[in-house]
Amino acid sequence: MNGAPPVELCGIGTRFGRHWVLRGVDLTVQRGELLALVGGSGSGKTTMLRQIVGLLPPTEGEIKLFGESLHDGNRDELAARRRRFGMLFQHGALFSALNVFDNIAFPLREMRCLPEAEIRDLVFTKLGMVEIDRDAAWRMPAELSGGMIKRIALARALALDPELLLLDEPTAGLDPDRSAAFVTLIRTLHQALNLTVVFVTHDLDTLAALANRLAVLAEGRILATGSLDEVVQVDHPFIQRFFLSERSMHALRRGKGTY
Incomplete structure (x- = not known):
């Protein structure tokens, strides 16, 4: 399906033991997006990223890549689908x-x-x-x-x-100069290669500089999706704490103005 979104999550739930990390998650990533998965520690960001590439099966729900169920097809079809995405791990x-x-x-x-x-x-x-x-x-x-x-x-x-690039904490461990240079590189490659990019980050400078859409995870679900300006308008305690503290606002302004 040539026109299908690169990623679709449909009713995804993930449980470890008795604890549900994610429950009832629906998310569609459109072609060409730079989508950031944002949330606190343990919110399920990296879990979701690993599920998208098939490293961790969800407890319930379905994942589709390019309109096809992630695990459907014979060996050759699965291999062809996997060649359409690449992943950068945190370390x-x-x-x-x-x-x-x-x-x-x-x-x-x-x-x-x-x-x-x-x-x-x-x-x-x-x-x-x-x-x-x-x-x-x-x-x-x-x-x-x-x-x-x-x-x-x-x-x-x-x-x-690949058409789809997934990044787990792409600037973690880098000093500010190298972080800025790496973000610039990703933006350049995104445009030059017509990539769709999904990335996990807790770094607000990177978030402000790179993402054109956010999905905010907390309480085992997606609280909000949209641009940064749209998300910060959502009236929820986690969003207010995460984005609107004095320190956070300073980082967001720095990120928007630096890259």
Whole structure:
């Protein structure tokens, strides 16, 4: 279904033991959006992100990607669907025993249909996309700074030219300058590659600079969706505490004005 939304969550509920983390969650992500999943610690943001990519099954409800149920289809159909999205994990999740080149090449080699020369060209292309010099291709993850790990993990997430990009705390652990540069990079790639981006963040500077729509999670449900200006108008105690404290307002103004 070419015109279908990249992500649809329909009645999603997630329970760990007797505790429901999410219950009755409905959310549609439209093509081209930069959607932020926002909430307090333990609100289910990362749980939802992992469910979208199939790493964690929901207890109830259905997830659709590009109009198709996440787990429907034969092996080839499932593989084709998975190639349409890429994910950047919070700490990069690079394979520690592989150098940078082989980390980015890994999903390309898993396809088992590309010659090594073409894989080499694609790896260097992806490194260029994330503004990393090709000399870094032979370094090991342990030799990299936090900012380089983020960029190389992003290059790997983009290796298969996905339409949907999912980011878990993309600026966590970065200093303000590197955080600003990484947000600028994501915005540039979003526009250049016509990506749909869904990201989890607790950083209000990143939120203000990157998102064009928010989904706010609390109490096991989505409290509000909309632009930042729309969300802060919602009369709910969590939203008032999260967005409208003096510290939060300062961060939001800084984020809007810096990037």
